[in-house]
Amino acid sequence: MLKHQVIQAIDDTGVIAIARGLAPADVVPVAxxxxxxxxxxxxxxxxxxxxxxGIRAVKAEFGTRMKVGAGTVINPVSAYLALDAGADFALAPNFDPEVIQAVHERQRLMIPSVTTPSEVVRAHRLGVDLLKLFPASGLGPAYLKDLRGPFDEAALIPVGGVGLDNIGAFAKAGAFAAGVGGSLMRKDLIAGQRWDELAEEARKFIAAFKAGR
Structure with missing residues (x-):
């Protein structure tokens, strides 16, 4: 099942790379x-x-080799459009049962955002496999660790302010993986088409997360 393939891919590397506001021409070279x-x-x-x-272009380039997710999915319409475009999974910055249901209807992985114990429980009741902890920089690794105290099986993915300086601490606190945006998608590297350096940044983030596990 595709859902489990995506979960496995996230688990294998420990890093979800997040592209926000990329120029359409840069999407495939960045990928x-x-x-x-x-x-x-x-x-x-x-x-x-x-x-x-962008989703269609990356899927056309990589097929099943790269799992592509649609982020900031805040309503069912966006979810359907993203999945129809070929998205393998969806993520949200909030917790919305209607969006979760829309994605689950298509038998795809949905990763909603949680910040409280009550949201963790509601997510599990709705059959959610992975949870996004957002905004991670404000909550911190200690909060993630405390949240996993009563919910030790919760697969939490910190997103928001995750960088090389704290990704290892999140991993050590028990994060399933980490979502990394601007600190990896460096504007200077993309503007200068310094693709080898961007690839090296990706290696650093993966290594840092794995070292913290």
Whole structure:
């Protein structure tokens, strides 16, 4: 089942690369560089330009080799459009049962955001496999560790402010994986088409997360 293949890909590398606001022409070159650096899970947020074209382009380039997710999915319509474009999974910055249901109807992986114990329980009742902890920088690794105290089976993915300086601490606290945006998708590297350096950044993030496990 595709859902479990995505979960496995996230588990294997420990890093979801998040592209927000990329120019359409940069989407595939960035994905190529990330893939070269070991990334196998790539999220394109729905508030990016031509997001659905971007999803189609990356899937056409990589097929099943790169799992592509639609991020910032905040309503069922966005979910359906993203999945129709070929998204393998969806993520949200909030907790919305209607969006979860829409994605589950298509038998795809949905990763909603949680910040409280009550949301963790509600997510499990709705059959959610992975949970996004957002905003991670404000909550911190200690909060993730405390949240996993009563919910030791919760697969939490911190997102928001995750960088090389704290990704290892999140991993050590018990994170299932980490979502990394601007600190990996460096604007200077993309603007300069310094793809080898972007690939090396990806390697650093994967290594840092694995070292913290």
């Amino acid at each position: 190529r560089a990330l893939y070269e650096g070991g990334i196998r899970v790539f999220e394109i947020t729905c508030n990016s330009l031509s997001v659905y074209d």
